Amino acid sequence: MIKIITTAKEMQAFSRRASAEGKTIAFVPTMGFLHEGHLSLVREAGRHGDEVVVSIFVNPSQFAPGEDFDSYPRSFEKDCELARKAGATVIFNPRADDLYGPNYQTRVNLEMLPQHLCGISRPTFFRGVATVVTKLFNIVRPQIAVFGEKDYQQLLVIRQMVRDLNFDIEIIGGALVREPDGLAMSSRNNYLSPDERRQALSLSQSLRKAREQVESGVTDAQRIMDTAREIITAQPDAVIDYIAICDPEILDEMTCIDRPALMALAVRIGKTRLIDNMMLTPSK
16 A cells, blocks of 8 residues: 655654665655656656655646646546556645645745746746755655656756755656657646647657757757757647757757757647757767
8 A cells, every 4th residue: 555645744754764764765756647757757766765755746836827727637546556556655745735834935946047948938937846846855855856857957957956955865867758659748748639639749750850960960059940940830739939959957058069969849739838858969
């Protein structure tokens, strides 16, 4: 049986007992509606921890007004079973009023990394992410935490925050997981109609084309981004938020791909905002 914990106080008590017994806690934060991408992170955590804690919490502080907080897909009982089968030993499912009590005032801000990519169109998003992850780290008290590389900017933000605030936590990045047809796995894929889902394949198609261009010797970042834009805008319901090729550590834009680069996309297909990314490595 998987253990379900619903309060911060009980979670902290569990973690204290586990640490006193010499157990390592590996942590996977999620917003639920688990898919194979999440479960791959749970399995990775199981390779490193004696106790594998999965949080399921749709964090209100990372949603701006008008975003999909109320409609975000939820499936708690199914999530618990999937997490258990993947190796989780604890589900932490707190209430929002337990994490953000009356007159809550503290926020965690990073100065530079959020000024790129998703942070431009979602200016409060990474403040919400950094704040809730800081709180979860202080509650769960893990030695290891696993985050997916699909949310690449988020992974960088968490790594930077851990360094800056001296958290004694090892951050592990889990590989992006795709559907058989190439679509990056996401809980928000559930919003897509069959036709929109077909159009959403333009994201992964544009990334694969970019990789082919770089492997064939193309180094002009603008040329590669222009090709991606043509592929995506050929879809009638696609609206591009951004296409970027950038330094994979600090996210500054790159004009010439003379070293490994991150290509990242955010595109709305109908009302659904999707992200994807791929590393581009120039041929020698």
